[in-house]
Amino acid sequence: MDKRKQKRFLRKFVSWLGLFFFGLAAFMIYHQLAKYTLEEIEDAIMAVPTKNIIYACIASFCGYMALSSYDYLALKYIKHKLETWKWMFVGFIGFAISNNAGHAIVSGGAIRYRMYTRWRVPATDIVKMVTFSGFTYLVACFALVILGYVCSPDHVLSSVSSPYINWAIIISSVVGLLFYFWGCTFYKKPIIIKEVEFDTPSVKMAVAQVIIGSIDILMASLVLYFVMDSYVNIPFFTFMGAFIIAQVLGVYSQVPGGLGVFEVVFTNLLPEDENQATLFAILILYRIIYYLLPLVLSGIALFIYEFHLAENKKQFLRIKKSKKTLTS
Numbered sequence: 643m644d645k646r647k648q649k650r651f652l653r654k655f656v657s658w659l660g661l662f663f664f665g666l667a668a669f670m671i672y673h674q675l676a677k678y679t680l681e682e683i684e685d686a687i688m689a690v691p692t693k694n695i696i697y698a699c700i701a702s703f704c705g706y707m708a709l710s711s712y713d714y715l716a717l718k719y720i721k722h723k724l725e726t727w728k729w730m731f732v733g734f735i736g737f738a739i740s741n742n743a744g745h746a747i748v749s750g751g752a753i754r755y756r757m758y759t760r761w762r763v764p765a766t767d768i769v770k771m772v773t774f775s776g777f778t779y780l781v782a783c784f785a786l787v788i789l790g791y792v793c794s795p796d797h798v799l800s801s802v803s804s805p806y807i808n809w810a811i812i813i814s815s816v817v818g819l820l821f822y823f824w825g826c827t828f829y830k831k832p833i834i835i836k837e838v839e840f841d842t843p844s845v846k847m848a849v850a851q852v853i854i855g856s857i858d859i860l861m862a863s864l865v866l867y868f869v870m871d872s873y874v875n876i877p878f879f880t881f882m883g884a885f886i887i888a889q890v891l892g893v894y895s896q897v898p899g900g901l902g903v904f905e906v907v908f909t910n911l912l913p914e915d916e917n918q919a920t921l922f923a924i925l926i927l928y929r930i931i932y933y934l935l936p937l938v939l940s941g942i943a944l945f946i947y948e949f950h951l952a953e954n955k956k957q958f959l960r961i962k963k964s965k966k967t968l969t970s
Contacts, residue, residue, distance in 0.1 A: 687927055690872045698868040698931050705861030706936055709737040711854045712778050713754075716771035719843060722763055731943065732757045738940035742933050750775075766838050773840065777822070781848065782855020784819035786886045788812060793883025823848055859889055866928045873924060 687695070710733030717729055732754055740750035751772040758768050791812050826848040833840045843851070863885040867878065 687930070690869055690927060694868045694872045695927075695931070698865045698928075699935075701861050701864035701868065702932050702936065705858055705865065705932070706734055706737065708854055708858040708861060710734050712737075712775040712858075713771065715778060715847065715850060715854060716774045719774045719841075719847065720763075720767045720770050722767060724761060724763075728757075728761060731947070734936070735940040735944055738936040742937050769838055770840060774843070778851040778855045779858075781819060781822050781851050782859060784815040784822070785852050786856055786859055787815040788819075790883040790886030793879040793886075859886060862889060862932060865932045866924070869927045869931070870924050 707730075710730045713729040713733035713736070717724055735757075736750040736753040739753055751768070754772060755765070755768050758771075759765065763771075791808065823845065825842055826845050829842050831842075833842070860882070863882050866885060867876075867881055870876065870881070
């Protein structure tokens with residue numbers, strides 16, 4: 643196989659990998675919900691007031707809009723312009739899949755490669771975009787972890803890890819955030835990794851990264867808060883601190899949906915008179931609103947888009963064939 647065929651095969655492989663990860667995400671969400679009966683799921687939903695579900699859906703929508711803005715920032719970073727609907731479309735689908743499938747760089751990156759190459763974004767720039775978006779989430783995590791540890795009660799923190807590990811995480815977050823802003827302010831040389839050249843973003847862009855990344859995580863926390871608020875009264879800042887820790891640890895564990903991490907944290911957050919059935923109802927509705935619904939919507943959008951492209955390709959080939967017949 644010559645180099646040209648190898649590159650063509652690699653492009654097709656990475657492109658179709660995005661659809662594979664969509665299937666994997668759908669399987670993971672099915673695996674999470676399969677152990678519950680439809681009656682149990684229905685009871686969990688019906689127990690929450692309609693207005694709380696509406697608020698949670700609005701927060702989820704805003705959260706995914708913030709996630710899509712990662713792609714907007716990344717396009718600004720590589721100095722490439724695209725129509726608004728394109729980066730919002732790709733950002734929504736990419737994060738809906740990676741949130742469920744885990745391994746965001748690979749799963750979300752494959753979707754972005756499939757889409758952005760069609761719009762003539764070079765492969766090296768897509769690598770830069772994915773890397774930049776990863777740092778957007780990282781610096782937002784640094785900022786919110788600090789806030790989360792300040793807000794969280796001691797019994798929640800002790801359920802996650804030992805005091806020494808907690809302090810290590812706090813110090814690492816402070817150092818990481820300061821180091822990133824120092825680099826954006828003073829380090830202006832390009833960083834070359836495997837022949838890909840990365841420029842350090844401006845301080846203004848670094849601030850935008852923290853803000854957009856923070857909005858994303860805070861909106862996700864509101865989804866769960868609106869669901870939980872109907873079961874038990876918890877001060878918002880206490881809840882937000884616990885959620886941030888659970889969210890960050892869940893993402894970096896690469897477990898799809900942070901399974902297990904939320905359970906550990908929120909079992910200790912709920913009052914002792916609340917049982918596991920309450921926790922189950924809270925988490926299942928949260929996963930439906932924040933994980934399942936966006937995945938279903940992204941699947942429908944992706945199917946319509948791919949079907950539209952296939953129809954356009956068929957029409958183009960028919961026109962080309964008819965022109966060839968007329969000239970011969």
